[in-house]
Amino acid sequence: MQHAFPPPKESVYSAFSTTNERSWGLKAARLVEIGMPLAVEDVPEPEPGPRDAVVQVEYEGICRTDWHTWVGDWTWIGLAPALPITMGHEFAGTVTAVGSEVTTVRSGDRVAVPFHEACGKCPYCRSGRTNLCDALEFLGMTHDGGYAEYVRVLGADLNCVRLPDAVAFDAAAALGCRFMTAWHALQHQAGVRGGEWLAVHGVGGIGLSAVQIGAALGAGVVAVDIDDRKLAAAREQGAAFVINAREGDVVEAVKQATGGGAHVALGGLGTATLVQAAIRSLRKGGRLVQVGLTSREEQGIVGIPLDEVIEAELSIIGSVGNPHVHLPALLSLVADGRLDPSGLVTERVGLEHAHGVLERMTNFDTIGFSLIDSF
Ligand SMILES: [Zn+2]
Ligand SMILES: [Zn+2]
Missing domain, CATH: 3.40.50.720 (NAD(P)-binding Rossmann-like Domain)
Structure with missing residues (x-):
């Protein structure tokens, strides 16, 4: 899981055929009930809609936003997920399938995804302020997120941001939220x-x-x-x-x-x-x-x-998130080594231990970035 350049999967179907041979299926850590332990369970592989992509997750950050979701905060600003939901909004990985209308993203692309998926069509998106999009979707909040082996990304041409070769997946995972x-x-x-x-x-x-x-x-x-x-x-x-x-x-x-x-x-x-x-x-x-x-x-x-x-x-x-248009400049600073988000990673855990990290966040007992590195 930690190689920098994984072999691209040929298609979503090849991923299916691989996973069908597994006895344990595809895993996801899901919030079923507010404040209760996450359920690590088998889920079907996501399928892309016409404008979407499916990304195989390499690393997924565990962010304080996930903790707020887990304890049921932010209902006063309308952020309450329909349960159950797969948590997570800070990941990087490899595209394994794209929908029929996707034009710029291909299977095998190494990508990061901003936690706020934008529509690309509204006045804010058209003026470059995609973080203020009128039709924002939030991974792990309005649809299933990245505490999983595979995640569906909406509006892939806009929301899948290709990584320079020199930016490793662990550096890119937290780029999509906290660092950006x-x-x-x-x-x-x-x-x-x-x-x-x-x-x-x-x-x-x-x-x-x-x-x-x-x-x-x-x-x-x-x-x-x-x-x-x-x-x-x-x-x-x-x-x-x-x-x-x-x-x-x-x-x-x-x-x-x-x-x-x-x-x-x-x-x-x-x-x-x-x-x-x-x-x-x-x-x-x-x-x-x-x-x-x-x-x-x-x-x-x-x-x-x-x-x-x-x-x-x-x-x-x-200040909220980061407009997509600013990500390439940030990625090039990371690629050049002038910024080093991977230097903030303090902990890597398996999917089944993600809940323990959330529990420690209750007492602010985590430092830097905790990443899920195996699913
Ligand atoms: Zn976050
Ligand atoms: Zn928009």
């Missing part, structure tokens, strides 16, 4: 420039990606978390300063480290404490780019120090 989300937030939404101070609040998967990307963009990075192990990982990824929020006043500590406040803050979680500290630790004219959604406690509503936002001319910027 950090990239879009810093590069396009906040416009981080070399020489600026970037404070990353919350060093989860997106936050750790942001530390690496921010350092590569030439920013001085300050990482804030409550877990010393995550702060140590942030140091390894290039953070100049790390601050444990349990050990004193975060705002003062960031201001001291940055000589008066960060130019840019990235909010990796949507908790009130974190968002408020991120805003207050900006210098005048600073900008907060917020990528972390809220959780059950806030249910989407977080108070902000509005007067301070006005008086200091602060900007608060939302």
Whole structure:
């Protein structure tokens, strides 16, 4: 499963004939009931619709979004999957079949897939902002995702992004969610420039990606978390300063480290404490780019120090996913070795152990990226 260039499968039928010889069938880890252990069970191989592709998954990331889905969060923004559903939205793999109307993707292509599958036709897609598509589909949320040997990708010509040969599958797996989300937030939404101070609040998967990307963009990075192990990982990824929020006043500590406040803050979680500290630790004219959604406690509503936002001319910027059009540039930076998402992978587990990773996420007890590597 870990070879970089697997032999392409000839067609979906050859995959069928192979799997028919197996006694255990095709496996998927499925969410059957909110909060209950995932069911690892046999499923039929997906078949592509006319515009779709089927991808054989090499690696699948276990993302905090999956945890939120598992515990039943985000119903307040309409994100509640019909159960049962195969989890997962961060994978890379090899195309094994395409539908009759697919023109640019072929069996054997090595691809990554953005977690937000776009339609390609709506006004947002036509203006390049595919992450804001009016008809978004979400892998592992609106249809079966990548905690499985095979996954159906909708709208393959747009949503299957071919990988350069130099980008390995494990590097590409998390590109489709956490890494590209950090990239879009810093590069396009906040416009981080070399020489600026970037404070990353919350060093989860997106936050750790942001530390690496921010350092590569030439920013001085300050990482804030409550877990010393995550702060140590942030140091390894290039953070100049790390601050444990349990050990004193975060705002003062960031201001001291940055000589008066960060130019840019990235909010990796949507908790009130974190968002408020991120805003207050900006210098005048600073900008907060917020990528972390809220959780059950806030249910989407977080108070902000509005007067301070006005008086200091602060900007608060939302950022979600990454427009497809920006992926080739990101992939070429990975291919050149200037960015290294595989360096954030800390753990590889079999499909049957995915649920255990989700359970550990309840206490924020995972660091960097955990990948499923066998099915
Ligand atoms: Zn994700
Ligand atoms: Zn669209």
